[in-house]
Amino acid sequence: MNKKIRKATTHISQNEVLLFERSSAGKKAYELPPLDVPEVDPATLLGAQARQDLGHMPEVSEVEIIRHFTRLSTWNYAVDHGMYPLGSCTMKYNPRVNEVVARLTGLAEAHPYQPERISQGALRILKMLSEQLIEITGMDAITLQPAAGAHGELTGILLVRAYLESLGNPRKKVLIPDSAHGTNPATAAMAGYAVENLKSNAAGMVDIASLVAQVNEDVAALMLTNPNTLGVFEQEIHKIAEVLHAKGALLYMDGANMNALVGKTRPGDFGVDVMHLNLHKTFSTPHGGGGPGSGPVACKKILEPFLPSPVVVTKPDGTLGFDYNRPKSLGRVRMFYGNFGMHIRALxxxxxxxxxxxxxxxxxxxxxxxxxxxxxxxxxDLPYKTPTMHEVVFSDHIQSQKGIKTGDIAKRLIDYGFHPYTVSFPLVVHGAIMIEPTESESKESCDMFVEAMKDIAEEVEEHPEFVLEAPHNTRISRLDETMAARKPILRWKPQSEAAGK
Amino acid sequence: MRYLPKSESDREVMLRQIGVKSIDDLFAAIPPEYRLKGDLKIPRAYAESEIVEFFRDCATGSAQGYATFLGAGAYSHYRPVVIDSLVSRGEFFTAYTPYQPEIAQGTLQSIFEFQSMICELTGMDVANASMYDGSTGAAEALMMAARLTGRHKSVVATSVHPEYREVIATYARYQGMPISTVAYGKNGRVDLDALEKGIDNETAGVLIQSPNFFGTIEDVAAIADLVHKKGALLIVSIAEAVSLGIVKPPVEADIVSMEAQSFGVPLGFGGPYCGVMATKDKFVRQMPGRLVGQTLDRNGKRGFVLTLSTREQHIRREKATSNICTNQALVALMCSIFMTVYGREGLKDLAKQNLAKAHYAAGEFKKAGATLLFDGAPRFNEFVILTKTDPYAINDKLLGQRIIGGFPLKKFYPDLGNASLWCCTETTAKASIDAAAKEVAL
Known part of the structure; x- marks a missing residue:
């Protein structure tokens, strides 16, 4: 490679340095209007609190900003490029009209504390979305306040806790199946509960006998993902609810996989007491490179008094407003009313x-x-033959005989133009290959994906080393993650400082 | 349905291939008594044009065309147009968490730049990729302090945003983390004597906000001295990020918990916003949230990856630093673009305009007859006035002139009576300030 030409050789897009490396004194991308009030002297007004300088903040022009971030964007794979079968994440199409309506001035520029009188439209959106999600889940009440799925889990388990406390005993532990998302046990711990593992049976479902043995007066709730992370519907869901209810425990449903159920069945009908939804999964709000999400929590009547404050109500004069007077409420889980921009999109x-x-x-x-x-x-290899709902979990059992792991197959899939599936999750399947295509894929793209995966399976037999070295067609090759963790470089520093360290 | 890319015949071929007769055979796992027999009771499908019309109707009469003096944790700053132009690229907003770094360098490098700029601005060594918002971030910071010190109590200033304090109370209740409060003094700053008495040898963290809820800039250095002498950690929450352009960063803090909404994020009726946590190098392994680090690929080329994930829930499960998974990545990207547009000089100029507008408004309100509270300490772009008239009545009158008045404080601070909190940013016109001054006189 010619070292003088700083262009990636294997990719059409230009290299792009860090913003800081583009910066030089005097370049700028802004112009403020003239000040219409008298100038002030910060040193006089702020004294010792006045800031002297802004360190190494970048100085660049507008065109450089556009090129910088546009180039960076071209290095991403996204749903807009093609199939993104990341299991458990429901990477569906993000409708463009959602983006347009969320940016309407009257909504995007509404201050959360502006008078209710001029917020009726925003309140109407909150109310309509609440009502429709209640109908979709078959529950009785809802809060839209939680900012993401895990935040919804915390809210839901705190609801359980507040309810049980009102009965005199919050209880000690939460049961969680071994196939659960890591957020479930982390959530239970944050809500002050001990976590007890619940083993799956051979079909990948909750083992009722184990459940019966483990549920007692110390159990506050079972956190269950349904369909579970194997993509399997818990066929004895009502039995599960009965076992819990008989001992005074509640059934929490992690709604991460609601994309398998909407319009076909309702958790509220099959015994769930409280659940969260991921608007960024089931209801098409964009994943944004990692967020923002939104995690509304729907519950049964018995839990309603404990919902976070405030809630939207219709006032005696017929207008909408917030009710803050909720003495039994578990409190607030987030300032203001949640990720309203996501509520608009979901509606x-x-x-x-x-x-x-x-x-x-x-x-x-x-x-x-x-x-x-x-x-x-x-x-x-398909470790669980139980019927599949919206996602399917294979394993690398066959390929690992050749030394090829799920992570390697995933890297090779990149060369075929797909985003990989979820690697090594759920933990109950060794070498898991977790595929969730979503409804957004045509028959043709499913066919292409199957062909690609089969080709890779053949490559594993014939040229395993070629798969081990994948991806071959990306701007950069596999990155050294061990080095990143051992000697963390978590920010840019000027060369002089970085060297000094 | 216009979002679904299949024809009826596609579906039939696929069902045949699978070996089932009808789609309902694939739902056989759901016990029949729980299968929905009819339609969900929600409105019929709307055309795109109807959806746009519906939301336009909802947006009418709200915010548009009003001048506002509301701040109180959500700030009205001008948003350069390049922000939406760039974050609307599908490559950014339709991607997810960068688990596969070879095809996510765009997201990863931009997060690395975000982390770096937050460090430059806050004076901390390391910043994470974002938290949900300032309120939950503050709660997580207190829990982090408890893990770091092995102590369990927290002290929170009453001049921290009241809704942050409510969120903290919810998070702390089941963490075995008793919270005590420390009041503000006559100048609106944390009462140092009370703070000294309030910290004991079981106090893990002390949380203050600067500029605080009243707009007053705290003496962070003095507070840090006091907190550190008692072996506790100081957490500084920053709700108005633009203040960092002109106010000394809280370098004496151990953890900075910030709400970065001011950096180019729409007010959006309260969200989504962007929490950030920053700290010292030595504390990084107890910090929650995602982190991006620099490394090399097999050819020695620089690249970025998610790192130090052994702190996180997907590895550590119930022993993780937090349950946080999805964060606010796209909002953090908006903040990055905003910080880049203004940059080293612009953030200063912008903050200076905010300072000048608020200073002018406070002066005019005082001249008009309102009493300026907490006048003995420096402020940024918010200030508190006391009026003879109920601030809600003042605001009613102003609303008629399409001006949204200040935030009446009695909702959270009944002791402050008719006091209200006013915010001026670079977007506040002198004419609006002059108009409001006429009303606060009464």
Whole structure:
């Protein structure tokens, strides 16, 4: 490679240095209007609290900013490029109209403390979304305050705790199946509960006998993902609820996988007491490179008095407003009213679908997962033969005989133009390959994915070393994650300072 | 349905391939008594044009065309247009957490730049990739202090945003973390004598906000001295990020917990916003949230990865530093672009305009007859006035002139009577200030 030409050789997009490395004194990308009040002297007004300088903050021009971030963007894979079958994350299409309506001035520029009188439209959105999510889940009440799924889990378990406390005993532990997301045990710990593991049976479902043995007066709740992380619907869900309820414990449902159920069945009908939804999964709000999400929590009547404050109510004069007077409320879990921008998008999504569209969406999501399962059976090991809902979990059992792990197959899949599936999760499957296509994939893209995975399975047999070195077509090759963790470099520093360290 | 890329015949072929007769066969695992027999009772599908019309209707009459003096934890700053132009790129907003670094360098490098700029501005060594918001971030910071010190009590200043304090109370209740409060003095700053008495040898962390809820800038150095002498950690919460352009950063703090909404994030009726946590190098392994680090690929080329994930829930489960998973990445990107647009000089100029507007407004309100509270300490872009009239009545009158008045403090501080909190940013016109001054006189 010619060292003088600082261009990536294997990629059409330009290299792009860090912002700080583009910076030089005097460049700028802003212009403030002239000040219409008298100038002030910060040193006089702030005294010792006045800041002297802003360190190494960058100085660049507007065109450089546009090029910088545009170039960076081209190094990402996204749902807009193609299939993103990241299991458990529901990487579906993010409708563009959602983005347009969320940016309407009257909504985007509304201050959370502006008078309710001029906030009726925003309140109407909160109320409508609440009502529709209640109908979709079959629950009785809801809060939209939690900012993400894990935040919803915390809110839900705190609801359980507040309810049990009101009965005189908050209890000591929360049961969590071994197939659960890591957020579940972390949440239970944050809510002050001990975590007790619940083993899955051979079909990948909750083992009722173990459950019966483990549920006693110390158990506050079971946190259950349904369909679970194997993509399997807990067929004895009502039995599970009965076992818990008989001992005064509650059933919490992690709604991460609601994309398998919307319009086909309702958790409120099959015995769930409290659950969260991930608006960024099931209801199409964009994942944004890691967030923001939104994690509303829906619950049964018995838990309603304990919901976070405030709640939206219709006032005697017919207008909408916030009710802060809720003496039994567990408190607040976030300032203001939650991630309102995501609420707008989720409502727009539900409106675009209507009841038929939501049902068809769920059916297509399940259809795609089963189609891929059928296509890959034989080529990859399927540890659980139980029927699949919206996602399917294979393992690298066959390929690992050749020294190729799920993570290697994932890297090779990148060369075929797909985002990899979820690697090594759930933990109950050794070498898990967790595939969630979502409803947004056409038959053709599912076919292409199956072909790619089968090709890779053949490559593993014939040229395992080629798979081990993947990806081959990306700007950069595999990165040294061990070095990153051992000697963490977590910020840019000027060379002189970095060297000094 | 316009978002679904399949024809009826596609579906039939796929079902046949799978070996089932109808789609309902794939839902056989759901016991029949729990399968929905009819439609969900939600409105019919809307056309795109109807959706736009519905939300336009909701947006009408709200915010648009009003001048505002509201701050109180959510600030109205001008948002350079390049922000939405860039974050609207599908490559950014339709990607997820960068688990596969080879095809996520855009997100990873931009987070690394975000972390770096937050460090430059706050004077901390390391910053994470974002928290949900300032309120939950503050609660997590107190829990981090407890892990670091092995102590369990917390002290929180009453001049910290009241809604942050409510969130902290919710988080702390089941952590075995008793919280005591420390009051503000006549100048609006934390009462140092009370603080000294309030910290004992079981105090893990002390949380203050600067500028605090009243807009007053705290003497962070003096507070840090006092806190450190007792072996506790100091957490400084910053709700108005633009203040960092002109106010000395809280370098004496152990943890900085920030709400970065001011950096180019729409007010959006309260969210999504962008919490950030920053700290000293030695504390990084107890910090919650995602971190991006620099490394090399097999050819020695610089690249970025998620790192130090052994702190996180997907590895550590119930022993993790937090349950946080999804964060506020796209909002952090908005903040990064904002910080870049203004940069080293612009953030200073911008903050200076805020300072000048608020100073002018406070002066005019005082001239008009309002009493300026907490006048003995420096302020940034917010100030508290005491009026003879109920501030809600003043605000009612101003609303008629399409001006949203200051935040009446009696909601959270009944003792402060008719006091209200006013905010001026670079967007506040002198004409609005002059108009408001006429009303506060009464």
């Amino acid at each position: 727009a999504y539900i409106m675009a679908n209507g009841p038929d569209g939501l049902r068809q969406t769920t059916e297509d999501a399940v259809l795609n997962a089963n189609y891929i399962r059928k296509g890959l059976e034989g080529a990859y």
